[in-house]
Amino acid sequence: MCHFLAPAGQPEMMHKNFVPMPLRxxxxxxxxxxxxxxxxxxxxxxxxxxxxxxxxxxxxxKTMDTLTSLGIPYECHIYSAHRTPEEARxxxxxxxANGFGVLIAAAGMAAHLAGAIAANxxxxxxxxxxxxxxxxxxxxxxxxxxxxxxxxxATVAVNGGVNAALLSAQILAVEDAELAAxxxxxxxxxxxxxxxxxxxxxxxxxx
Ligand code: RP5
Numbered sequence: 001m002c003h004f005l006a007p008a009g010q011p012e013m014m015h016k017n018f019v020p021m022p023l024r025x026x027x028x029x030x031x032x033x034x035x036x037x038x039x040x041x042x043x044x045x046x047x048x049x050x051x052x053x054x055x056x057x058x059x060x061x062k063t064m065d066t067l068t069s070l071g072i073p074y075e076c077h078i079y080s081a082h083r084t085p086e087e088a089r090x091x092x093x094x095x096x097a098n099g100f101g102v103l104i105a106a107a108g109m110a111a112h113l114a115g116a117i118a119a120n121x122x123x124x125x126x127x128x129x130x131x132x133x134x135x136x137x138x139x140x141x142x143x144x145x146x147x148x149x150x151x152x153x154a155t156v157a158v159n160g161g162v163n164a165a166l167l168s169a170q171i172l173a174v175e176d177a178e179l180a181a182x183x184x185x186x187x188x189x190x191x192x193x194x195x196x197x198x199x200x201x202x203x204x205x206x207x
Contacts, residue, residue, distance in 0.1 A: 044176065045101025047168045049076040050091060050117060052083075052107035056130045059161040060106055063128075066165035070182050072172065075100075081107065081116040088113065092120035102168040105153075106161070108132040111140035114153045124171055126164045127153040 047067055051060050060076060067074045079088040095103055103121065105114035106128035114127030127144035131137035137158035145155040156163040166183070173180040 044071075044073060044179070045172055046099050047072055047074040047165070047172075048091065048095050048100040048103040049074055050079050050088065050103065050105045050113065051076075052078070052080045052111070052113045052130075054078055056106050056108060059128060059130055059159050060104075062161035063104060063106075063165045066162050067169070070165075070169050070179065070186070072165075072169055072179070079113075081113040085116070088116055089120050092117045095121050095123055102126065102171050104128065104164045104168060106130055106164070107144070108137070108140045109143075111143040114144050114155070115147055115151060118147070118151045118153050124168075125153050126167055127155040128160055128164050129155065129158045131159050 049060055049063055051057065064074060064076060077087075077091060079091055081088050092103065100123060102124050103117055104126045105117045107113035108130035109132045111127070111129055114125055118125040129137055129140035129144040132140060141155070141158050144153060147153045154167065156167060166186075169179060169183055173183055
């Protein structure tokens with residue numbers, strides 16, 4: 001729509017594609033509407049998932065299942081910050097242009113993948129520290145969460161594949177009322193399950 005309007009800094013009357021005021025207002029309204037309309041379905045941004053090794057895949061399967069249950073499109077790749085640094089960098093650099101809205105990066109041990117991804121994009125990056133063979137995942141937790149000022153990584157719990165998906169959904173839902181309603185419904189269903197379990201416990205304890 002913008003190409004119908006006079007370029008910034010040039011007098012509108014000089015522009016050969018000058019459009020009368022009512023049509024100009026309509027054009028601006030149309031171009032703004034996309035920011036307020038629900039963006040479910042094919043207009044939704046994708047979530048990009050990157051893991052450092054296929055040994056992290058069981059955790060990321062939970063992420064993918066959760067995204068699928070919410071109808072969120074995603075791509076999932078194995079790119080390592082140290083074994084395939086160029087592929088990891090290229091994915092991050094081109095992510096915004098490739099239609100991603102949020103990136104999730106999962107790695108274990110000296111887990112610098114999320115930070116390396118975040119260094120190459122201003123999309124929000126969610127880090128999942130994966131539990132490795134030693135140190136119970138504390139190594140990956142500290143490596144992922146302790147980013148110096150300037151390059152943030154929003155870190156979820158060790159092996160927090162589900163929460164990474166839910167947090168990415170909440171980020172996308174800022175501009176998507178349909179997705180926000182799905183998240184509300186999921187929380188209500190989770191709450192109902194807890195209350196059912198409480199009722200069963202009360203019945204067992206109190207007869
Ligand atoms: C990290 O090293 C990976 O993210 C994985 O969690 C860990 C071990 O990788 P593998 O030796 O199992 O490939 O880079």
